[in-house]
Amino acid sequence: GLHNLWESNVPGDSITYTFTGTGIGLYMRVAPDTGIISYQIDNGEIKQYDTCDQYVKQGMDRIFYTFLETDLPRGEHTVKISVSGEKNDACNDCTVSIGALLIKN
Numbered sequence: 416g417l418h419n420l421w422e423s424n425v426p427g428d429s430i431t432y433t434f435t436g437t438g439i440g441l442y443m444r445v446a447p448d449t450g451i452i453s454y455q456i457d458n459g460e461i462k463q464y465d466t467c468d469q470y471v472k473q474g475m476d477r478i479f480y481t482f483l484e485t486d487l488p489r490g491e492h493t494v495k496i497s498v499s500g501e502k503n504d505a506c507n508d509c510t511v512s513i514g515a516l517l518i519k520n
Contacts (some may be wrong), residue, residue, distance in 0.1 A: 420444060424510040426500025433493045438519030440482035441496070442483035443512055450502035450509030454483055456497045464509075478514065483487055485519055 420443075421430055439456065441464075443449075449466040464483060483494075494516075502509045 420512045420514050422510060422512040424448075424450070424499050424508055425496050426509065428511075430489065431493060431495045431496035432516055433491060434516070434518045435491050436518045436520050437487045437489050438482050438485035438517075439487075439492070439494050440469060440480060440517030440519070441513055442478070442480045442515040442517055444476070445479045445512075446476035446510075447471055447474055447506050448508040448510045449512060451499045453497040453499040455497075456484060456487065457492050463499060463501075465473070465503055467506045472505045476495055480517060482517065482519065483510050 445466040452466065453461055454464065455461045470477065488500045498509060498511045500509050
């Protein structure tokens, strides 16, 4: 069936969330039209996560989860997740499709 996703392919579109824990992850849709996600925790370094893996390169569209960070100091953190506007050469768009944030206590 259909999933409720925050989805955009507009570079710079973002979501910001404050959480308490030691890690943050994403439950998301990955497919040939998904791109590279930018994320920043506590106004620190901007990092990227490329959603194009071996399965996406084979044309698969699926729901997937991954942790972006797992070793944060225990406490309150703020994550900003953005559409980078970039994509892997094997993909055809830069869409970000997030269904949920995963919090590691």
